[in-house]
Amino acid sequence: MSTMNTVGRPTAPNAGFDNDYKHPTLTGGRGLLQDEPLIFEGEGWGKTGVDLPKPATDGSDLGDLVRKDPIGLPGLSEPEAMRHYVRLSQKNHAIDLAIYPLGSCTMKHNPRLNEKMARLPGFSDIHPLQPQSTVQGALELMDNLAHWLTTLTGMPAVALSPKAGAHGELCGLMAIRAAHEAKGEHEQRRKVLVPTSAHGTNPATAAFVGYSVVEVAQTDDGRVDVADLAAKLGPDVAAIMVTNPNTCGLFERDILEISRLTHEAGAYFYCDGANFNAIVGRVRPGDLGVDAMHINLHKTFSTPHGGGGPGAGPVVLSEALAPFAPAPWVVNTGDGYKLVEREEDEAEQAFGRLCAFQGQMGMYVRALSYMMSHGSDGLRQVAEDAVLNANYIKARLEDLMSPAFPEGPCMHEALFDDEWLKGTDITTLDFAKAMIDEGFHPMTMYFPLVVHGAMLIEPTETESKAELDRFIEAMRLLAQAAKAGDVDRFKGAPFHAPLRRLDETRAARSPRLRWSAPEGSNRAG
Amino acid sequence: MRYLPLTPDDREAMLAAIGAESIDDLFIDVPQAARRDGFVDLPRVAGELEVERALSTMAGKNATASTVPFFCGAGAYKHHVPATVDHVIQRSEFLTSYTPYQPEIAQGTLQYLYEFQTQVANLTGMEVANASLYDGSTAMAEGVLMATRVTRRNKAVISGGVHPHYVKATETVVHAVGVETQALTAAVDAEDAVIAAIDKDTACVVVQTPNVFGTATDVTKIAEAAHAAGALLIVVVTEAVSMGLLKSPGEMGADIVAAEGQSIGNALNFGGPYIGLFATREKLLRQTPGRYCGETVDAEGRRGFVLTLSTREQHIRRDKATSNICTNSGLCCLAFSIHMSLLGETGLRQLALLNHEKAVATRDALAAIPGVEILTPRFFNEFAVKLPKNAAEVVQTMADNGVLCGVPYSRLAPDAGLDDVLLVAATETTLDADIKILAASLAKVLAA
Numbered sequence: 001m002s003t004m005n006t007v008g009r010p011t012a013p014n015a016g017f018d019n020d021y022k023h024p025t026l027t028g029g030r031g032l033l034q035d036e037p038l039i040f041e042g043e044g045w046g047k048t049g050v051d052l053p054k055p056a057t058d059g060s061d062l063g064d065l066v067r068k069d070p071i072g073l074p075g076l077s078e079p080e081a082m083r084h085y086v087r088l089s090q091k092n093h094a095i096d097l098a099i100y101p102l103g104s105c106t107m108k109h110n111p112r113l114n115e116k117m118a119r120l121p122g123f124s125d126i127h128p129l130q131p132q133s134t135v136q137g138a139l140e141l142m143d144n145l146a147h148w149l150t151t152l153t154g155m156p157a158v159a160l161s162p163k164a165g166a167h168g169e170l171c172g173l174m175a176i177r178a179a180h181e182a183k184g185e186h187e188q189r190r191k192v193l194v195p196t197s198a199h200g201t202n203p204a205t206a207a208f209v210g211y212s213v214v215e216v217a218q219t220d221d222g223r224v225d226v227a228d229l230a231a232k233l234g235p236d237v238a239a240i241m242v243t244n245p246n247t248c249g250l251f252e253r254d255i256l257e258i259s260r261l262t263h264e265a266g267a268y269f270y271c272d273g274a275n276f277n278a279i280v281g282r283v284r285p286g287d288l289g290v291d292a293m294h295i296n297l298h299k300t301f302s303t304p305h306g307g308g309g310p311g312a313g314p315v316v317l318s319e320a321l322a323p324f325a326p327a328p329w330v331v332n333t334g335d336g337y338k339l340v341e342r343e344e345d346e347a348e349q350a351f352g353r354l355c356a357f358q359g360q361m362g363m364y365v366r367a368l369s370y371m372m373s374h375g376s377d378g379l380r381q382v383a384e385d386a387v388l389n390a391n392y393i394k395a396r397l398e399d400l401m402s403p404a405f406p407e408g409p410c411m412h413e414a415l416f417d418d419e420w421l422k423g424t425d426i427t428t429l430d431f432a433k434a435m436i437d438e439g440f441h442p443m444t445m446y447f448p449l450v451v452h453g454a455m456l457i458e459p460t461e462t463e464s465k466a467e468l469d470r471f472i473e474a475m476r477l478l479a480q481a482a483k484a485g486d487v488d489r490f491k492g493a494p495f496h497a498p499l500r501r502l503d504e505t506r507a508a509r510s511p512r513l514r515w516s517a518p519e520g521s522n523r524a525g
Numbered sequence: 526m527r528y529l530p531l532t533p534d535d536r537e538a539m540l541a542a543i544g545a546e547s548i549d550d551l552f553i554d555v556p557q558a559a560r561r562d563g564f565v566d567l568p569r570v571a572g573e574l575e576v577e578r579a580l581s582t583m584a585g586k587n588a589t590a591s592t593v594p595f596f597c598g599a600g601a602y603k604h605h606v607p608a609t610v611d612h613v614i615q616r617s618e619f620l621t622s623y624t625p626y627q628p629e630i631a632q633g634t635l636q637y638l639y640e641f642q643t644q645v646a647n648l649t650g651m652e653v654a655n656a657s658l659y660d661g662s663t664a665m666a667e668g669v670l671m672a673t674r675v676t677r678r679n680k681a682v683i684s685g686g687v688h689p690h691y692v693k694a695t696e697t698v699v700h701a702v703g704v705e706t707q708a709l710t711a712a713v714d715a716e717d718a719v720i721a722a723i724d725k726d727t728a729c730v731v732v733q734t735p736n737v738f739g740t741a742t743d744v745t746k747i748a749e750a751a752h753a754a755g756a757l758l759i760v761v762v763t764e765a766v767s768m769g770l771l772k773s774p775g776e777m778g779a780d781i782v783a784a785e786g787q788s789i790g791n792a793l794n795f796g797g798p799y800i801g802l803f804a805t806r807e808k809l810l811r812q813t814p815g816r817y818c819g820e821t822v823d824a825e826g827r828r829g830f831v832l833t834l835s836t837r838e839q840h841i842r843r844d845k846a847t848s849n850i851c852t853n854s855g856l857c858c859l860a861f862s863i864h865m866s867l868l869g870e871t872g873l874r875q876l877a878l879l880n881h882e883k884a885v886a887t888r889d890a891l892a893a894i895p896g897v898e899i900l901t902p903r904f905f906n907e908f909a910v911k912l913p914k915n916a917a918e919v920v921q922t923m924a925d926n927g928v929l930c931g932v933p934y935s936r937l938a939p940d941a942g943l944d945d946v947l948l949v950a951a952t953e954t955t956l957d958a959d960i961k962i963l964a965a966s967l968a969k970v971l972a973a
């Protein structure tokens with residue numbers, strides 16, 4: 001593989017567009033933004049940034065098991081490392097910088113108290129297989145978290161170990177499958193019903209567990225078509241997977257009817273809890289007839305998104321599914337806490353184990369810290385403010401943009417389609433890239449699939465009114481510019497980001513997924 | 526409520542702008558029967574101090590690895606992490622960003638993922654690595670599923686040296702889609718036993734090195750046998766530091782590497798969050814699970830990075846996706862990558878040798894105790910010993926005396942009939958004094 005040049009070419013002024021590039025810089029650096037090469041392209045070969053004692057062994061006792069060839073890992077001194085990563089960091093948008101309105105992602109403020117608590121050595125410096133008598137406080141924390149989650153959802157049990165939302169879906173569907181097996185109905189029930197508006201993980205998870213996926217239609221008002229659902233339910237259906245509030249940002253009005261029909265058909269109701277933030281403290285999924293629901297701790301309960309993980313996806317379970325929860329789980333014996341690590345020990349019906357240890361302890365600490373900080377009153381306020389913020393955005397933009405479902409309130413996110421861009425030659429993507437130039441992270445684009453050119457905006461409750469107004473003002477100015485035919489502003493955007501629009505097609509067509517030494521060099525890798 | 530910026534006046538003004546009388550108007554779609562007035566039965570809002578006190582009290586009830594002589598391994602390892610790592614991963618731009626859906630304003634995340642993928646590929650000796658999975662055990666499960674897709678066969682042969690929790694986590698998932706597994710009997714040094722189990726239905730062979738008993742194995746022969754039968758070899762590694770000293774899985778013929786990366790840059794965290802490393806050969810790329818970052822150019826020809834190959838993934842392919850995973854272990858990748866960048870090749874090798882040195886010293890100290898038998902012939906930083914007593918009881922007694930002496934094998938696999946086997950790990954953090962205390966108190970407990 002050949003390497004590309006590492007110093008960017010100076011940016012040419014965009015014809016007829018008044019931007020920053022009247023005087024291109026000589027080096028490619030811009031203001032506080034430095035071009036930062038890859039660690040493999042520097043002088044780090046043979047260098048190290050750690051001081052370790054000289055080993056007394058050369059590993060020769062391991063004979064031919066020892067590696068002889070170079071590995072290909074450059075090193076950086078501490079100052080170089082610090083600069084490298086700080087320079088990289090400055091090319092990222094983040095919640096701490098400005099609103100991050102990705103629909104379905106719940107990008108709320110990440111309290112630093114949570115970080116401080118997760119780093120207490122009593123939580124971070126304990127081993128998953130220490131004797132249980134030495135980690136009673138950790139088990140107590142897990143038990144506390146379980147209590148908060150089950151109380152908030154009105155569900156009797158929770159499986160904590162799933163490591164992300166999709167992993168939680170897997171847990172829920174495995175429990176459903178195990179319940180059908182226990183009743184001797186697994187062979188006949190091989191279908192899972194999923195609405196068209198669902199996250200892609202829903203059908204993927206169903207297929208992952210061996211089910212075939214049947215799509216359920218959506219009504220004109222953005223909800224599950226109950227008649228279509230009823231027609232598709234039957235003795236061959238294992239479960240339905242419904243997101244509520246759904247991915248259009250709407251509460252499923254017929255939810256009680258949906259769960260009743262599902263249970264009558266002998267199937268279970270899996271709820272995707274991605275949008276629990278909209279109802280936490282106000283509505284309990286247990287009261288809606290839900291049998292299993294994952295809770296994204298990184299959404300509703302503020303554990304950091306971290307550039308894409310790690311998250312956590314505990315699953316609350318109904319009476320019917322609780323016996324099938326996977327190991328491990330915590331039991332409060334009254335005389336201390338016990339971690340049950342083998343399903344055979346206490347529950348013959350548990351479906352197995354989802355990961356090596358106890359799940360995402362670091363996230364449990366952060367989530368509990370967040371819940372305790374809010375309390376039951378604060379959490380209810382969270383849902384109310386999240387919904388209020390979304391409706392405020394919808395109300396302030398609906399005269400210029402086209403809400404996908406204008407009738408009635410939305411929940412925690414406002415969904416627009418691209419109807420209002422008709423005839424402008426500007427796409428949702430173009431509009432999003434222009435938002436970047438104005439200093440905002442775009443909303444979720446082209447999801448849900450049921451809405452053409454979808455723009456899904458979720459502000460969360462942690463945006464102040466002033467920040468919302470700033471965002472709304474920018475959106476309005478952009479919408480007006482789009483309608484006024486200022487096409488260049490959008491087509492070429494972004495102009496002001498660290499990079500201009502990236503060629504994603506090229507990346508997929510000839511994948512380059514790693515750095516390789518230039519031909520003729522003697523570098524490893 | 527300190528995290529909620531809206532004031533009562535704001536709320537009123539906003540409701541007016543919306544044209545709603547009260548907040549309840551925005552919840553009208555919730556069926557009457559499911560509406561709850563008042564607060565759920567949980568404590569009310571609490572200040573920082575209060576929360577900190579409550580959680581610190583819980584944390585205080587746990588014995589931490591750094592404050593006692595500590596020898597637990599079995600898939601999670603106590604290493605020293607440079608201060609730089611934890612500082613950098615707490616930077617706002619890394620901590621509070623998300624999946625890089627908008628690459629123009631996420632080059633920070635994307636570039637470190639690209640560097641991470643290169644580091645993992647080189648460390649494992651493979652051509653490509655993805656942007657990580659949840660942890661080592663889920664990576665193994667994904668590896669087995671991928672092997673069934675690649676070979677169109679339906680059986681996995683699993684060595685008796687693979688961590689029992691990994692086997693369980695894998696079986697739980699793959700049995701659901703009808704993949705058969707043949708997990709061989711646990712044995713300290715039995716990697717070659719998998720060769721006899723390979724047949725025409727074998728999609729893959731899974732071996733771990735160093736294995737759960739610490740045994741380091743050259744799996745080249747197994748790779749050859751698997752390939753001759755048209756099967757893939759999956760190599761599991763639970764101690765990533767070992768690859769700094771031992772031959773890489775790629776060099777020995779692995780087709781897929783599923784590894785736990787916690788040892789580099791990440792704390793013990795009671796089992797999570799950890800980081801699943803997943804590496805393979807380029808020709809198998811389209812069948813892999815998870816996320817990739819790839820290189821491309823921007824509209825002006827400058828290099829940049831994007832998430833790519835997403836047509837394999839759930840958000841595009843839905844029920845035809847290679848996996849349902851929708852994330853990676855982003856911040857743990859960053860921690861791994863920073864620590865690895867600080868170490869560099871020389872530092873990593875040195876670190877690996879120190880681990881080996883401490884483990885050898887620990888073995889020598891234990892071998893001198895009457896009744897203790899060392900079971901593992903060649904190991905990296907962990908080995909198994911046979912005790913003249915029940916290992917779980919010994920571990921408990923030792924813990925009561927303030928020494929965390931290792932993991933009893935029976936805790937991982939109670940039915941294996943290996944109740945007298947103890948797994949002992951040492952790392953660069955192990956002090957000579959710790960080894961002395963371990964040996965002295967173990968001798969005392971065994972003599973009692």
